Amino acid sequence: MRPKSIEKEQAIRTIALKIIHEEGLENLSMQKLAKAANISPRTIYIKYADKEDLLIKLFIDEVLGEYERAVLENFDEKMDFAEGIRRVWLNTFRYFKNNRHAFALMQYGNSSPLLNKAFKERNIQEGQFFAPIHKFYKTNISKKIIKNFPVEVCRALLMSPIFNLMNEYFEHLDRPKQIITEKVILESCDVVIKGMTI
Amino acid sequence: MRPKSIEKEQAIRTIALKIIHEEGLENLSMQKLAKAANISPRTIYIKYADKEDLLIKLFIDEVLGEYERAVLENFDEKMDFAEGIRRVWLNTFRYFKNNRHAFALMQYGNSSPLLNKAFKERNIQEGQFFAPIHKFYKTNISKKIIKNFPVEVCRALLMSPIFNLMNEYFEHLDRPKQIITEKVILESCDVVIKGMTI
């Protein structure tokens, strides 16, 4: 029996993310992807049931999964609150800086109904993505270190600015001077920490 | 000469936003739109040069423009900082609460390269959208009321959480109990204000 080619599988994923980043999700087609990856369209269908299946797996495994891995590196729920949030912010910044294509699809998670639905279902089925961070919020709420909000609100207050700054970082790549440096990220992080702590 | 039908033009825009919200930008087609609006595909091309033109005008005029109008209601650059930010947050929350379709396309502004490009060009060409708010940031920086960051960073720190909370608001519509109330919005707003002020 002929074995599956891992390189072809990886090429599909990498090039799909590249096309999504450069041309948008709405301009990714199976035939365009096959041509760019130098394979037959049929080969994609050996690895994925259909286009939806490909997009959902790309989003869940390649983007959310990899980001979760990166964001939790050297993170520990028992960390001091400020230290923990700074760790998570730096991990986010450094990871996406080197994975711009993944960041592009990540952003579609807030817009595309398909990805939104996939994320919600996966969250319910397999327990929460980012569960350690949610637990971290809850611990610090009960220790009365941070204000008492539902986790969804904690996430909005503590995490949404870093994603917005990430966006700014990439837009400044095309402008003469980068204003989003690691220093600015850490100063911004301290702003959200200050706001949240009691 | 037969006059243009304003109702048809408005139907195109309203129904386009509806389809984008319900099925995603990637599933909006000119023929689907025409059928849903009960008009001929040709009629869309009388009002818009092509699909790109339609999407860009939808985004700039119907979404960004209308939001800008709503967000600045009863806002004055000379307001006290906390008062001004609270005004802007409440305006945002109340506007999108009643314009969910517009919010859906707004979110695509962070993902779709087409809309991203359109926004940047429009910002350069016609002066800044949200210029009064940017001026408000700068004034409060020079008055040493808030920390000194570039406007892009101010926007990320002060505005991105309300958009994230807006997203949560809509997701909770499908769940048994709404956790994103106006009270929670105002408490969250106070968190970002506290973080930002010196």
Added chain:
DNA sequence: CATAAGTAAATAAACGTTTACTTATATTTG
């Protein structure tokens, strides 16, 4: 050599857009 991985080419359906024609109305004319 059995078998799943892979290909090239084809399928029907849907796509954005256009063609050829009809309709409604502001203006001109009688």
Added chain:
DNA sequence: CAAATATAAGTAAACGTTTATTTACTTATG
């Protein structure tokens, strides 16, 4: 002031292309 006219708005149907997916066949390897 009403009928005629000019003209852009509108329609139904079609255009060629691209879409997602499949068929019929070839290839590589346990």
